[in-house]
Amino acid sequence: MEILKWREMYETGIVSMDDQHKALIQLVNKLYMMLRDKEGVDELDAILQEMSDYAEYHLRDEETLLETHGYPGLDTQKTSHQEYYEVMDQLLTEMETDKYQAAQKIYVFLRKWWIDHIVGEDKKYSEFLKEKGVQ
């Protein structure tokens, strides 16, 4: 599996969201490199903590932005974000038994989830927010 490259098609055109999405992809790539280089379990725990914290910050920030501007698809976004939390909770529990295997699963899940979510859901708010004057 190759490292995840940011593409123009992932851009929502909303600067703060794109910056946060890029930072998230970088963290996913950092996890990929740590798994590839067989880094220690403490390092894995640290990157997963950093990634979970940043994801939570981003999802909350995104929901606040959408709520502020009265985005009609807010509930769909919240449901999708909730699904992310549920799967991650489950996968993080698996870290207690086999860290490497669980971290691999987390990597595979996040890589797909973020891209699917950004392209499938987040890009839908681009035009709406731009019309509201958000850049």
Ligand SMILES: [Fe+2]
């Ligand atoms: Fe989202």
